Amino acid sequence: MKRVFAIHDLSGIGKCSLTAAIPIISAAGVECNPVPTAVLSTHTGNIEGYTFRDLTDDLIPYIRHWQKTGVRPDTIYSGYLGSERQIEAVLEIISVFSDNNPMIVVDPAMADFGVMYKGFEIEFAEKIRELCKEADVITPNVTEAALLTGTDYKADYDTDYLLTLINRLSDITKRYAVLTGVSDIPGKTGCLVFDKSENRHRFFTTDKCEGIYYGTGDIFTSVLTAVMTKGGDCFTAAEKALNFTYKSIYATFTEGTDTRLGVAFEKFLGDLI
Numbered sequence: 001m002k003r004v005f006a007i008h009d010l011s012g013i014g015k016c017s018l019t020a021a022i023p024i025i026s027a028a029g030v031e032c033n034p035v036p037t038a039v040l041s042t043h044t045g046n047i048e049g050y051t052f053r054d055l056t057d058d059l060i061p062y063i064r065h066w067q068k069t070g071v072r073p074d075t076i077y078s079g080y081l082g083s084e085r086q087i088e089a090v091l092e093i094i095s096v097f098s099d100n101n102p103m104i105v106v107d108p109a110m111a112d113f114g115v116m117y118k119g120f121e122i123e124f125a126e127k128i129r130e131l132c133k134e135a136d137v138i139t140p141n142v143t144e145a146a147l148l149t150g151t152d153y154k155a156d157y158d159t160d161y162l163l164t165l166i167n168r169l170s171d172i173t174k175r176y177a178v179l180t181g182v183s184d185i186p187g188k189t190g191c192l193v194f195d196k197s198e199n200r201h202r203f204f205t206t207d208k209c210e211g212i213y214y215g216t217g218d219i220f221t222s223v224l225t226a227v228m229t230k231g232g233d234c235f236t237a238a239e240k241a242l243n244f245t246y247k248s249i250y251a252t253f254t255e256g257t258d259t260r261l262g263v264a265f266e267k268f269l270g271d272l273i
């Protein structure tokens with residue numbers, strides 16, 4: 001079996017980060033070894049009063065123990081990181097396992113809708129950029145892509161703007177940039193995949209459900225990571241990830257549940273088996 005080291009926080013409620021990565025990657029038949037960066041009672045988006053236990057000091061001893069056991073990753077996948085020290089720890093983890101030449105997937109989860117997530121300063125983007133430079137695949141949304149490339153954020157963008165962003169992102173990633181939550185068709189959403197080695201891009205499109213759906217970036221990148229770890233190319237993986245994420249959002253949209261609590265991805269895990 002293939003093996004992914006998933007470096008994210010564990011948020012007890014909200015179905016994002018590890019609580020999305022573990023079931024999704026496992027359902028796809030890939031072993032997911034979690035490296036928890038922090039434990040929170042919920043994610044931090046539009047919910048007050050959450051607990052936050054930082055685990056930064058544990059990360060290197062944790063991974064050194066794995067190194068001694070002889071376990072090696074096929075993929076290292078990082079998501080939401082809480083501090084610059086955590087980014088440094090991920091860089092160290094990548095370097096510790098570099099002999100195995102794992103695929104590196106970095107979701108630079110730090111911002112959305114033109115603003116940084118709660119608790120982040122703008123300097124954080126500079127450091128995440130360093131991490132993205134080590135990645136074979138990066139999966140920013142438009143806000144994150146704008147921050148990473150020093151481009152002005154536009155809420156109302158056109159296709160030229162998206163192509164500018166993706167071209168600038170290609171200077172940061174080693175191979176693929178996947179821009180999430182975008183479309184070249186008005187009223188639709190989806191993603192834009194760019195392969196720098198072949199200078200090729202392609203849009204994938206789905207319908208759009210109105211509302212803010214928390215954790216969906218993590219769900220998307222977890223499916224993408226699983227499929228690519230099994231040998232799928234990035235374009236196929238992005239299409240599968242988009243369809244899975246759309247189905248999960250649509251189920252939540254029609255049920256009308258509190259979207260801060262995450263989307264109903266569990267209903268579709270069978271699709272990944």
Ligand code: PXL
Pocket residue numbers: 009011016017040042043044045079080109117215217218
């Ligand atoms: O990737 C989303 C995410 C993950 N983890 C935590 C978050 C968020 C988004 O707000 O707050 C703790």
